[in-house]
Amino acid sequence: xxDRGSLWAVVLSGGGGGRLRxxxxxxxxxxxxxxxxxxxxxxxxxRQTLDRVALRISPSRTVVVxxxxxxxxxxxxxxxxxxxxxxxxxxxxxxxxxxxxxxAHWISWxxxxxxxxxxxxxxxxxxxxxxxxxxxxxxxxxxxxxxxVVLLGAPPTSPENDYGWIEPGSPIDGHDGVVSAVRQFWERxxxxxxxxxxxxxCLWNTAIVVAKVATLVELGSHAIxxxxxxxxxxxxxxxxxEEPAAVHQAYALMTRASFARDxxxxxxxxLGVSRLPRVTWYDLSTPxxxxxxxxxxxxxxxxxxxxDKSPVREAAPSAAVAPAIQPAVSL
Numbered sequence: 001x002x003d004r005g006s007l008w009a010v011v012l013s014g015g016g017g018g019r020l021r022x023x024x025x026x027x028x029x030x031x032x033x034x035x036x037x038x039x040x041x042x043x044x045x046x047r048q049t050l051d052r053v054a055l056r057i058s059p060s061r062t063v064v065v066x067x068x069x070x071x072x073x074x075x076x077x078x079x080x081x082x083x084x085x086x087x088x089x090x091x092x093x094x095x096x097x098x099x100x101x102x103x104a105h106w107i108s109w110x111x112x113x114x115x116x117x118x119x120x121x122x123x124x125x126x127x128x129x130x131x132x133x134x135x136x137x138x139x140x141x142x143x144x145x146x147x148x149v150v151l152l153g154a155p156p157t158s159p160e161n162d163y164g165w166i167e168p169g170s171p172i173d174g175h176d177g178v179v180s181a182v183r184q185f186w187e188r189x190x191x192x193x194x195x196x197x198x199x200x201x202c203l204w205n206t207a208i209v210v211a212k213v214a215t216l217v218e219l220g221s222h223a224i225x226x227x228x229x230x231x232x233x234x235x236x237x238x239x240x241x242e243e244p245a246a247v248h249q250a251y252a253l254m255t256r257a258s259f260a261r262d263x264x265x266x267x268x269x270x271l272g273v274s275r276l277p278r279v280t281w282y283d284l285s286t287p288x289x290x291x292x293x294x295x296x297x298x299x300x301x302x303x304x305x306x307x308d309k310s311p312v313r314e315a316a317p318s319a320a321v322a323p324a325i326q327p328a329v330s331l
Contacts, residue, residue, distance in 0.1 A: 007139050008114050008213070009057040010103045011085070013046050013074070013121045014067040014093055023287040027303035035121040036073040039290055040299075046077060046121045050085065053119060056132040059083045063103045067093050091248045097224055097257035098231075100209070104216040105231045109238055115139045116216060118209040120283075124293050127279030134178075134277045138210045141179050141274075145172055149211040149219060149264065150179050150272040153203030154281055161188050162285070164205030164260050165197040166273045182271035187261040203273060205260065206281065210274075219270060223263040230254055 017024070017034035025031045027039075035046040043051070046064070053062060062085035066074050071089060078084040088103055100118055107114050117135050125131050138150050153166050167184040171177030185205070186193060221228040230250040237246035257263075264271060282293050294300065 006061060006111060006114055007057055007136065008107050008111070008116045009053045009062040009085075010100070010107075010116055010118045011046070011049055011053065011062065011064045011121050012096070012099050012118065013064050014070065014090060014099050015120075015122070016093070017122070019286050020284070020290065023290065023307060026307050032073060033070065034284065036070070036077065039284070039301075040124060040293060040297075041301075044077065045123075045284065049119055049121045049123065052125060052128045052132060053117075055129055056136050057117065059085045062086070063088055063107065065090065065099050065103050067091075089247075091251040093256075094227075094251060094254045095256040096259040097220070097227060097262055098251070098254060100259045100263075101216065101220040101224070101228060102231055104213050104220065105228075105234070106238075108213045108217050109235050112214060114213045115142055116209075116211060116213045118207075118211075120207050122284045123206070123208075124282040124284055125279055127277075130277050131279045131281075134274070134279075135208070135210060137178050138274045141173065141177070142210065142212055145179065145272065146212045147215055147270065148172070148179065148272040149209060149215060149270055150274055151182070151185075151264070152206045152208040152210070152276055153273045154206050154276050156198055156202070156204050159191070159194045159198045160204075161191055161194045163188070163283070164207075164265075165189055165194065166203045166205055166271075167197070167200065168203060168273050168275075172272060179272040179274045182268050182273050185265050185268045185271055187258065187265045203275060206276070206283070207260070215270075219263055219267055223266050224257050227254055227257060 013035050015033060020034040021031045024034055024037050028037060036044050038044050040048070050062065060083065064085050064087045066087060067090045074087055088106060090098065090102060104116060107116060117139060142148060142150065151166060164185065164187040166182055169181035169183045171180045173179065189197065234246045234250055237243045282289055284290050284293065294304065
C-alpha cells in the first residue's frame with residue numbers, strides 16, 4: 001500500500017509492434033516486439049521508458065502491462081534488477097482499452113485516490129527531466145480538477161492521420177493554467193479533417209495520459225461497461241491463488257476495444273489537454289521515425305548497415321503518411 005493520492009505510472013508493453021517488425025527482423029534477425037529491442041542505444045525501448053519514468057515515479061508505484069506471449073522478454077528485461085516494477089500479465093491482447101483499464105482497476109484496489117500517468121513504451125524523448133517534471137505538474141493540477149482525463153499534446157509537424165488530433169479550448173485554471181479544456185478529440189480522422197486540424201492549431205495526441213485512477217475506472221465503466229464489469233470481478237480474487245484463473249476468465253470472452261476511440265473520443269467533455277514543454281518527442285511506431293531519430297542524434301548503430309542492404313518497408317502504411325522522413329516534434 002502506498003501513500004494516499006500518490007502518483008503511479010502505467011507503462012504499456014503489450015503491443016506487437018507490427019509496423020516495425022520488418023525493420024527489427026532485418027536489423028536483429030528476429031521479429032520480437034519493438035519495445036524489447038535496443039534500437040536507440042544499449043537499452044531496450046521499454047528500459048529507456050522505465051528509466052525516464054523513474055525520474056519522478058518510484059518503481060514500487062510503476063506497473064508494466066504486457067501479454068502472456070511477452071513474458072519471456074519481460075523476464076529478460078528485469079533479471080537481476082534490485083527493484084523491478086510490478087508486471088501485470090494479460091492472458092491475451094484485447095486492445096488498448098483493456099491495457100489501460102486493467103491496471104487502472106488494479107491500482108484502484110490498492111490506492112483508490114491515486115493519480116496515474118500512462119506511458120506507451122515506444123517513445124523517444126530528449127529533455128527527459130523537463131518532460132517528467134511536466135507530467136508531475138499535470139498530475140498536481142488534477143487535485144483541483146479530479147474529473148478530468150488529461151492528454152499530453154504535441155504541436156503537429158505534418159498532416160498525418162496516423163495520430164489522434166486534439167482541439168484545445170480555454171485553460172481550465174485561467175491564462176497560466178497548464179491544462180486546457182478539449183473542444184473535440186478525433187482518433188485517426190479522415191485526411192480532409194486532418195488538414196482542417198493542422199490549419200486550426202490542433203495538437204497531436206501523444207497517447208500519454210494523466211488522470212485520477214477513479215476517473216479512469218468511471219469513464220471505462222460508462223464507455224465500455226461489459227469490459228469494465230469483467231475487470232471489476234477480479235478484485236475479489238486479488239492476492240489469492242485464484243487470481244490468475246479470475247484474470248483468464250475475465251479476458252476469455254472480452255471484446256477488443258480502443259482506449260482512444262471507444263473511451264476518450266466518446267467523452268470529450270471529460271478531457272483536458274496539456275501542451276508538451278520544450279522537449280523533443282518522437283513516436284517510434286514506424287521505420288521512418290526510427291531512422292529520423294538516428295539522423296537527428298547523428299548516431300549510426302551497427303544494425304543500420306544491415307537495414308541499408310534492403311529498402312525500409314512500412315507495414316500497413318497509412319494513406320496520409322508522408323513519403324519523406326517524419327520530422328521531429330521539437331518545441
